[in-house]
Amino acid sequence: MALNIQSKRLTQLRQWLAGLEKEQHWCIMITADPDALASALALKFIMGRRVQQVTIARTNAVTRPDNLAMIRYLRIPVVEWKPEMQEEFSHFAMVDSQPHHSPAYADIHFSVIIDHHPCSAEHPLEAGFLDIRPQMGATSTILTRYLRALKKRPGRLLSTALLYGIRTDTATFERGGGEDDLQAYQWLTRHADNSILRRIIRSEYLLGxxxxxxxxxxxxxxxxxxxxxxxxxxxxxxxxxxxxxxxxxxxxxxxxxxxxxxxxxxxxxxxxxxxxxxxxxxxxxxxxxxxxxxxxxxxxxxxxxxxxxxxxxxxxxxxxxxxxxxxxxxxxxxxxxx
Ligand SMILES: [Mn+2]
The missing domain is CATH 3.10.310.30 (Diaminopimelate Epimerase; Chain A, domain 1)
Known part of the structure; x- marks a missing residue:
């Protein structure tokens, strides 16, 4: 049974990827935290060169030193979202959040929504590709499963990002996270860079x-x-x-x-x-x-x-x-x- 659900999702993911076109300009919108940043980076990697452009845009300010370190050391190409940017893009995706979570998302149609927060009955979701799994401790776990299923090996920086995403959302498995998160975490450790991970974790303070x-x-x-x-x-x-x-x-x-x-x-x-x-x-x-x-x-x-x-x-x-x-x-x- 579980296998069927899994493969149905994989078929949908493959169909969505196959439907991407070279002239499309995509924007992945996030409320930047480690899980969202890592998930966006993974989705961008999965979309690859199938489309003209994939931009990651954040609707919040990044102030925490570990998040700033993550963006810098893992070279995450995230830009600040401005409403006037909307016309630059033909398609929008959202990871680790849902459209009703922020007024910044109100006027945008999302073709892709991937999240681990529970759905609410008042806000039914509609998207060409939709994957909401509240049983997962992190959206990074969902994206890691995509990578494994599609047999796409993540590089050192992306693996480290996903690892840090899972680590943050589960408080290193102290406050949540299940078997799926643990499995993803273990798989990622094989590809990640421990010294960069340590530098991010240790970035606790700012000079100011x-x-x-x-x-x-x-x-x-x-x-x-x-x-x-x-x-x-x-x-x-x-x-x-x-x-x-x-x-x-x-x-x-x-x-x-x-x-x-x-x-x-x-x-x-x-x-x-x-x-x-x-x-x-x-x-x-x-x-x-x-x-x-x-x-x-x-x-x-x-x-x-x-x-x-x-x-x-x-x-x-x-x-x-x-x-x-x-x-x-x-x-x-x-x-x-x-
Ligand atoms: Mn999350």
Whole structure:
């Protein structure tokens, strides 16, 4: 049975490929993340020289350092999508997403949709070639299966891209991914470049973030014996606070860390730890009366508007956070556990 379904899909894929024509200009649209980038690169490789042109266009900005590293080291030819580009193309494909996922896709007809997100009944999909498989941990797994079935051997860079796509979407099989993903992953490791993969994985920070790390190191103060707090002041995004907090989790002997900063007109506090102290409850206890806080034992977050603080506290948010984390008593567990 499974074999029949598989071969029916393969027949459809072959039919679609056979129907491609030399004068066509294709655009593969993505919301760029590792799985989407890898899947688009694989689809472009499969389409090969059957058509005039295959452009990969992203509708979002790429800011994460590992994604920037992936594009650079794997030489993924992705361009920023602009609505006026639409007339340059005769055909559109979409991987790792569905047309209703973004308003940027609204006015476009897609001839190909390949995705692993579930379909929704409100948004029926229509495309010349359609392959939606929610049971797959990554769209990269679906594309890897195409390569294997079509007996197309991917090069070093494409294999590494697909590997990183599966790795990211399944959190290296810690958070999803099944037998199919594992099989694809194993097959890809034979063709991939481990040293490039390692460079991508290790690209965790951007140069522009280093001054923030420097501020965090200078501020670092002890909290309740086993923890540390660092306030980094104004930052452009809470992601930077998360990156700094995650960095500190690599320090052996540091049980937990609190990294705070100001984003726009609000204070954000990121908690990370080894689970020995319930940080979700701590985050709640420290900030529930000025904002909100919560999370798991090893991973929590609190936010508050600066307008909720006194003028003196607003003038020294770092000290406000520090005093709270240092002195607040936990509330009853029932108040936060849901
Ligand atoms: Mn995906």
């Amino acid at each position: 973030w280093l001054p923030l790390f420097s501020r965090a190191f200078r501020y670092l103060r002890e909290c309740r014996g086993k923890g540390m707090h660092a306030h980094v002041g104004k930052v452009s995004s809470a992601d930077l606070l998360v990156a700094i907090a995650d960095f500190f989790t690599r320090v052996h002997g540091l049980k937990w860390v609190v990294v705070s900063g100001v984003v726009g007109d609000g204070g954000i506090v990121i908690f990370r730890g080894d689970g020995s102290r319930h940080l979700g409850r701590l985050a709640d206890a420290c900030f529930y009366d000025v904002g909100s806080g919560g999370g798991h034992s090893a991973l929590a977050r609190a936010e508050f508007p600066l307008s909720a603080l006194s003028a003196a506290d607003r003038g020294d948010v770092g000290n406000f956070v520090h005093t709270r984390v240092q002195t607040r008593k936990l509330r009853a567990a029932t108040a936060v556990d849901i």
